Structures are given as C-alpha cells and as structure tokens.
Amino acid sequence: MARRAGAVAAGALATVAIVAMALAVLAVAFCGQGPQAPAGTEAGTGLLKLLGIEPSAESIDYVLTKTQFQLHTLLTEQRHPKTWPLGERVREDTLAGLRMLSAVDEDVRAKVDELAAAPGELERAARAVEAAILGGRKIYVYGCGATGRLAKQMESAFWRPFWRRVKADGRAWRKVEGRVGAGIEESLVGEMTGADRALISSLEGFEDLLLIGKLQLEDRGVRQGDVVICVTEGGETSSVIGTALAALEQWKADPGYDPARSRESLYFVYNNPDDRLLPFERSRRVIDEPGITKINLTTGPQAITGSTRMQATTIETFVVASVVETAVERVLAKALGPGEMERLGFGGRARRTDAAADVAARLRRFGEALDGVKAALPELAALTEIEAAAYAAGRFSTYYAERGLITVFIDSTERSPTFRLFPLDTVREPARKCWIQVWTKAGTAEEAWRAFLGRPFRGLAAERYRGPFETEVGDPYLRRAALESLKKAGDEQAELYDFSLAEANTAGRGPKKGDLVVLVAVTPEEGELGRAGSSFARVLELAGDGGADAAVVLVTDRAGKAVPALVERVRSGWKSRYGRLVVVPVAVAAEGDAFGIRQQMAAKMLLNAHSTAVMAKLGKVVGNTMTNVSPSNLKLIGRATFLIQSHVNDALGTAAWVKAHGRREPVTYGEANAVLYDAIAYLRDKPAEAGQTAEVAFSIIRILESLRQKRGVPREEALALVKSPGLSPYLSSLR
Structure with a gap:
C-alpha cells in the first residue's frame, strides 16, 4: 500500500513538473521573456497584452x-x-x-x-x-500539392496521350x-493527396496525414511489385511519406523480405539536403530506410522563398x-x-538496342527549354x-489551352495558395470572383474533365476514408x-467546375473590355491558330469581339525565320476595336x-515566372518572400509564422525604427504564431470584407x-492598412 501511495505521489509530482515545464515553455515561447532582458530594451511580454490577444488553444x-512542421x-x-x-525590381522594371x-x-x-554525369539511381x-511495363505491373506516381499535380501530369499529359498516339498508328500498335497489353494506358496512375478535387485547391488536413497516403495506395490497387515513385518538393510531406512507408510494408510482409529487392521498385524523390531533413522524424524514417531508393534533386532555395512550385517541381517533373x-x-x-520510332516522336537517333534510350542524354537537353524561355x-x-x-483595374483573365492544358491549369490554380487569391470559381458563383479562369476544347463540363x-x-469515396480518419x-x-x-473530395465535385466552351461560359463569363485572354499553343498546334473554325481561332475572336486584350504564347519547334513568320501570321488574324495583342x-x-x-x-517555367511577376507588380511579394501565402496546412502555418516573425x-x-521608437526585444515565434491564429479566425469570419x-x-x-502607436490597433484599422497602402509600401514607410 505504501509503495502504491508512493507511486501515486510520484506520478502526481511528475504531472506537476510537466505542467510547470509546459508553463515555463509557454512563457518563453509566447512572451519572449527570458531570465534577463537585454539592457535598454522594451520587454517583449507586453505584445500580446497590447494587442488584446490570448493565445488560442x-x-x-x-507551438x-x-x-516537426516548423520547417x-x-x-x-x-x-x-x-x-x-x-x-x-519587378515593379521598377518588369523585364x-x-x-x-x-x-x-x-x-x-x-x-x-x-x-x-552520374545517373545510376535514375537508370535503376x-x-x-x-520491367513493370513488360510485366503488366502498375507504375504509381504519388505527390501532394505541386508534386501531386506533377503526378497528374505524368498520367494525363505525358503517358495517356502518348499511348493513344501509338494505338492510332495501327502498324506500330500491332507490333x-x-x-x-491493350490496357497500357491504365498502367501508370498519377495520384495526389486528395485525388482529382485537390487539383483545384488544397484540402486542409490531408497533407499532414501519413494515413491518407496509405489509404490512397490501397484504394488505387497498388500491390507489392508495382513501381511506386513518391515525389515531395521538400522531402517532408507527411502524406507522401505515408505512401512510401505503406508500399514498403507490403514488401516487409513477405517472410523472405530483402531490402535490395524492394528498393528496385520503391523510389522517394525530394529536393532538400539530407542533413536538413534528418531532424524531422518522418523524413528520417525514409532517408535511413535501406529498402527505398532515394533520389535527391536538391537545387537550392526557390526563386520565391518556399515556393516549391517553381524550381523544386520543375526538376522533379523533368x-x-x-x-x-x-x-x-x-x-x-x-x-x-527506326522509321516507326521516329513517327512516334523518338527521333531518327533511335535504334533497336537498349542503349538507344539513355536517361543522361535526355537530362542534358533540359537547357534547350530554359534557353527558349530566356529568349x-x-x-x-x-x-x-x-x-x-x-x-489592378478589377478585371479578369481567361486562359485557353489544349495540349498545354495541364501545365496552364497547374500554374493558374497554384496562384491561389501562393498569393492568397480566390480559388477557381464554381458554376454556382453568380459572377466571376476568381481573377483567372481556364478553358479548353470541350462542349460540356464532363468532356472538359x-x-x-x-x-x-x-475522387475519394467518403465511406472508404471516414472510418480510418475517425479512429x-x-x-x-x-x-x-x-x-x-x-x-x-468526392466524385460529385466534378460537377462544380466547368472549363468547357459551353455557352454558359462563353456568353455568361466571356471576355469583356479591359479583360485579358491568353492562348497557350504547343507544337503541333501552330496551324490551329490561323485555321478558320478552330477552337483557338474562336477564343481569339471572342476576345476581339469583347474588346479584351489578348496574348498568344507559342511554344513551337520552329526555328530561324519561321518564328517571325509565324508571329506575323498570328498578328494578321487579330481583329479588335479596343484590345491589344501580344505574341510570345x-x-x-x-x-x-x-x-x-x-x-x-x-x-511551365515561363508561366511560373510570369504569374509570380504579375503578383509582384501588384504588391503581393515583399523582397522575395511569400508574404501572401495561404496558411492552409501545418507546413504553411509554420512558414507564415516565420515570415511574420522575420x-x-x-x-x-532598422536604424530608423530604433531612432524613432527605441530598441525592443525581438518578437518570438510563439507571439507571431498567436497573432497569426488570431488573424486566421478574424478573416475567416469576414469573407466579404476581408476578400x-x-x-x-x-x-x-x-x-x-x-x-x-503604442496602442493596440483594432483589427479593422489594420485591415484598412493592408488594403491601402498594402504591406510593401507600409514597410517602406518605416525605413
């Protein structure tokens, strides 16, 4: 009895100690008050009190x-x-x-x-x-966010169109x-966290779960022996790691498990140095795992801090x-x-040997794409x-594409979380709200999908996922x-979005004076631009008739004098009383x-640079930081907190602040996070006003x-300053 009482007392003391420790951590995290405040500084404990904020649960x-999500x-x-x-720089000189x-x-x-120069892992x-193609096994490419869209692009822009072309070449297909196998189009599955609905906008909570990666792997029927390629921009995405570990467990269930065999089929592709990722337990589980092949594609910081839709996803896609x-x-x-291979697009170099196709040779041609963009x-x-x-004038844009549809769509949708814009409009919106809409050659919403x-x-079947989420x-x-x-996230979500040329779009949401229409054509679509009755010509005509400006982005394999001739042909077909035409x-x-x-x-690189520069011109970029990021998951909440603090x-x-207001203890991470959560709650409750x-x-x-001002500025007053002059001019005024 005494021993039991002693154990209870010890447990109570331990609980008290834990609570005391937590309170001490809270004091430092949220108040920034260490044992000694630097001499000549204003104590940091008063910030949240000044703002009237009690840190939310x-x-x-x-904090x-x-x-593990503070990255x-x-x-x-x-x-x-x-x-x-x-x-x-962009605001001063766009080019x-x-x-x-x-x-x-x-x-x-x-x-x-x-x-x-060292393509060993890529050759593997x-x-x-x-081997998967010849053995009738699946190739499962999985990602989240930008890399999830990469996975969709693998299936829908590269794999399926190619095999449809092979089947259309009857002679080659018979061989x-x-x-x-006849079902080769279905062999590569590109999947993203949240399935097809997540192409439109993020689904909160999914990315942060290892569990959903496992559930989607099972849902898509992936089995041991299938090739699984998990792609994560940063190397720390929970859902992608969950996919890799679930695929590994299928192999480990085999009594004769050999990591040398599983790593022939399981691949983890990422874009951060291993030593930066090892402190994060979920990343460490993959990096230290001998049964998974790691492909590290680290390029360095992104053009916009943390915007891995740019260089990280570019190299991973390529x-x-x-x-x-x-x-x-x-x-x-x-x-x-060789003739048949050339007809299918492999060029005259193809020969009947395995050496005909070389990963390294393909990689070395990346520069051709980059040089084309720079020019x-x-x-x-x-x-x-x-x-x-x-x-800036309150107008809208319409992007149109066919072969380049997924690339255009990805850049368009990724503007929303990166720069805190409205996501793509649903068919239920009475009027356009999102700045951008995307159209393609289709007569109905279903045909467009x-x-x-x-x-x-x-989509995701709720009955399959709800139980595991709950338990x-x-x-x-x-x-x-x-x-x-x-x-x-279900199949019914498809009905909410219409990217077709149906009359409801062209008449009800068509381009008007002051709007912009951008057509993106990719070889061999050059001929469609000048062909009467083509969808490209129709959309360009809609722009002209509506008085909108227009642009044609021509990604073409033509060279030399053929390029200016093509540009002139496009220009000659433009008819508008008001609008301008730009050809790129x-x-x-x-x-x-x-x-x-x-x-x-x-x-992709061209549109990424363009959309980023557009937002920078509108003041949505401060320096090269993503100050308009939407904090929609744990990683982005961490990024947002760090940006506020920084x-x-x-x-x-700054010398100007110290001279005017004196020195002050730096704001802590906990304080910044408390203010962020307060802002999230405030703006969520005022969607019409906050926009x-x-x-x-x-x-x-x-x-x-x-x-x-040495007073708690009301939220409404802060909101007015965000709207005008905006963050960048406001910060400049303090210097």
Whole structure:
C-alpha cells in the first residue's frame, strides 16, 4: 500500500513538473521573456497584452507539439540571393524582374547536368519502369500539392496521350500490343493527396496525414511489385511519406523480405539536403530506410522563398518524366524499327538496342527549354504588364489551352495558395470572383474533365476514408480538418467546375473590355491558330469581339525565320476595336521527345515566372518572400509564422525604427504564431470584407502599427492598412 501511495505521489509530482515545464515553455515561447532582458530594451511580454490577444488553444498546440512542421531550417525555405530584391525590381522594371526569376532556373540546369554525369539511381528507376511495363505491373506516381499535380501530369499529359498516339498508328500498335497489353494506358496512375478535387485547391488536413497516403495506395490497387515513385518538393510531406512507408510494408510482409529487392521498385524523390531533413522524424524514417531508393534533386532555395512550385517541381517533373520516357523508348525499340520510332516522336537517333534510350542524354537537353524561355522574356514582359494592369483595374483573365492544358491549369490554380487569391470559381458563383479562369476544347463540363485528365474524374469515396480518419487520426485538429475536407473530395465535385466552351461560359463569363485572354499553343498546334473554325481561332475572336486584350504564347519547334513568320501570321488574324495583342514565341525543339517534356517544361517555367511577376507588380511579394501565402496546412502555418516573425524583427532592428521608437526585444515565434491564429479566425469570419487579404500581411502590419502607436490597433484599422497602402509600401514607410 505504501509503495502504491508512493507511486501515486510520484506520478502526481511528475504531472506537476510537466505542467510547470509546459508553463515555463509557454512563457518563453509566447512572451519572449527570458531570465534577463537585454539592457535598454522594451520587454517583449507586453505584445500580446497590447494587442488584446490570448493565445488560442490551437496556437498553443502548434507551438508546443507541432515542432516537426516548423520547417524554416530547410534549404527550400531560405531566401535566394539572386532574387533578394525581387518585388521592388519587378515593379521598377518588369523585364529585369523576369530575368531575375529565370536566373534561378540555372540552378536546375546545373543539377540536371550533375545528374547526367552520374545517373545510376535514375537508370535503376528506368529499368524498373521498363520491367513493370513488360510485366503488366502498375507504375504509381504519388505527390501532394505541386508534386501531386506533377503526378497528374505524368498520367494525363505525358503517358495517356502518348499511348493513344501509338494505338492510332495501327502498324506500330500491332507490333507492340502483345508486349505491353491493350490496357497500357491504365498502367501508370498519377495520384495526389486528395485525388482529382485537390487539383483545384488544397484540402486542409490531408497533407499532414501519413494515413491518407496509405489509404490512397490501397484504394488505387497498388500491390507489392508495382513501381511506386513518391515525389515531395521538400522531402517532408507527411502524406507522401505515408505512401512510401505503406508500399514498403507490403514488401516487409513477405517472410523472405530483402531490402535490395524492394528498393528496385520503391523510389522517394525530394529536393532538400539530407542533413536538413534528418531532424524531422518522418523524413528520417525514409532517408535511413535501406529498402527505398532515394533520389535527391536538391537545387537550392526557390526563386520565391518556399515556393516549391517553381524550381523544386520543375526538376522533379523533368527528371521523373525523363525516366518514364526512357523506359518506354527501350520497350518500343525492341519491337519497332527506326522509321516507326521516329513517327512516334523518338527521333531518327533511335535504334533497336537498349542503349538507344539513355536517361543522361535526355537530362542534358533540359537547357534547350530554359534557353527558349530566356529568349522569350522581352515579349513576356509586355504580357506581364498587361495582366497586372487588368487585375489592378478589377478585371479578369481567361486562359485557353489544349495540349498545354495541364501545365496552364497547374500554374493558374497554384496562384491561389501562393498569393492568397480566390480559388477557381464554381458554376454556382453568380459572377466571376476568381481573377483567372481556364478553358479548353470541350462542349460540356464532363468532356472538359476528360480532355484534362484523359479519363473520368476520380475522387475519394467518403465511406472508404471516414472510418480510418475517425479512429486512426489521434490529433483532434487534424481529424476535424480531414473529416471536413472529405466532404469536398468526392466524385460529385466534378460537377462544380466547368472549363468547357459551353455557352454558359462563353456568353455568361466571356471576355469583356479591359479583360485579358491568353492562348497557350504547343507544337503541333501552330496551324490551329490561323485555321478558320478552330477552337483557338474562336477564343481569339471572342476576345476581339469583347474588346479584351489578348496574348498568344507559342511554344513551337520552329526555328530561324519561321518564328517571325509565324508571329506575323498570328498578328494578321487579330481583329479588335479596343484590345491589344501580344505574341510570345518560345522556340524549343521537339525532336527526340515523344512525350513533349521539354516543351511542357518551357511552358511551365515561363508561366511560373510570369504569374509570380504579375503578383509582384501588384504588391503581393515583399523582397522575395511569400508574404501572401495561404496558411492552409501545418507546413504553411509554420512558414507564415516565420515570415511574420522575420519581417517584424527586421523592421524593429532598422536604424530608423530604433531612432524613432527605441530598441525592443525581438518578437518570438510563439507571439507571431498567436497573432497569426488570431488573424486566421478574424478573416475567416469576414469573407466579404476581408476578400483576398493575406493573414501574414495583416499580422505584420497589426503588430508594427500597434508598437509604433503604442496602442493596440483594432483589427479593422489594420485591415484598412493592408488594403491601402498594402504591406510593401507600409514597410517602406518605416525605413
């Protein structure tokens, strides 16, 4: 009895000690009050009191228990030295800003050349994909966010269109059908966290769960022996790691498990140095795992801090697609002659040997895409200025594409979380709210999804996922978010979005005076632009009739004098009383690239630079930091917190601030996080008034203005300052 009483007493003392420790941590995290405050400084304990903020339970939970999602030490989260003054440079000189952005893509070229010199792991992956094709097994490419869209692109822009082309070549198809099977189009599955609905916008709570990666792997029927390629921009995405570990468990269930065999089929592709990732337990589980092949594609910081949709996803898309294309070429070269291979797009170099297809040779041609983009920047600058001016005047844009649809769609949708914009409008919106809409050649919404995906829309069946979410997700915040997002992830979501040329779109949401229409054409679509009755011609005519400005981005394999002639032909067909026309030719050779990877990469890099520069011109970029990021998952909450803390402390440390207001103890991470969560709650409750207001900008201005005035500035007053003059001019006024 005495022993038991002693144990209870010890337990009680331990509990008291834990509580005391937690309170001490809270005091430091949220108050910034250490044992001794620096002499001559204003104590930091008063910030939250000044603002009238009590840290929410969710903020306290994040600071104390979500340290594994506070990722500001990662290389991809650092500021790139080449783009440090990006926001200001773009506003002063659009072309100079675009060149600054494009200069960071040289990091991709350098890394790709390095990989080409030592392609061992990539060759292993190519052999695995080749064996899967010949063995009737699946190739499962999985990602989240930008890399999830990469996975969709693998399936819907590269794999399916290519095999449809092979089947259309009856002579070639008869020779290869017996080797690859009639259902070869279904063999590569590109999946993303949240399935097809997540293409539109993020589904909160999903990304942060290892569990959903496992569930989707099972849902798509992936089995031991299938090739699984998991792609994560930073190397720390929970859902992607969950996929890799679930695939590994299938192998480990075999009594004769051998890691040497599983790593022939399992691949983890990422973009941060291992030593930066090892402190994060979930990343360490994969990096230290001998049964998974790691493909590290680190290029360095992104052009916009943390914006891994740019260089990280560029290199991952190019490398993974090159691996798959190499494997396909090797399979076909065993059955087809040089003429047939050339007809399918592999070029005259193809021969009947395995050596005909070489991963390294493909990698070395990345520079052709980048050089084409760099040469097009002067023309692109004019488009960037027109689009930024349209949004500044309260107008809208319409993007149209066919072969380039997925690349265009990805850039369009990724603007929303990156720059805190409204996501794509649903058909239920009575009037346009999102700045951008995307159209393609289709008569109905269902046809548009098929044109986009190459198959019917594929969502998540709630009955399959709800039970595991309810019983296996221990964190109450993540469980609640995941269950809420599950309501928006089913097949029925397809009906909410219409990208077709149906009359409801062209008449009800068509271009008007002051709007912008952008057509993106990719080889061999050059001829469609001038062909009467083509969809390209129809959309260009709609722009002219409506008085909108128009632009044509031509990603073409034509060279020399053929390019100016093509541009002139496009110009000659433009008829408008009011609108201007900009033509942006991007010359990239298509020879030897059956999937069209290089041209799609050129379109991606061009559009990424363009959309980033547009937002910078609108004041949505401060320096090269993502101050308008939408804090929609744990990683982005961490990034948003760090941005608030960094920008506030940078301002407090300037000579101008110290002279005017004296020295002050730096704002702590916990304080910044408490203010962020308060901003999230406030803006969530005022959607009409807040509009596209960024929580980060709102929090920075509210903190600094309160400290400047030595009073708690009301939220409404801070919101007014965010709207005018905006964060960048506000920070400039303090210097």
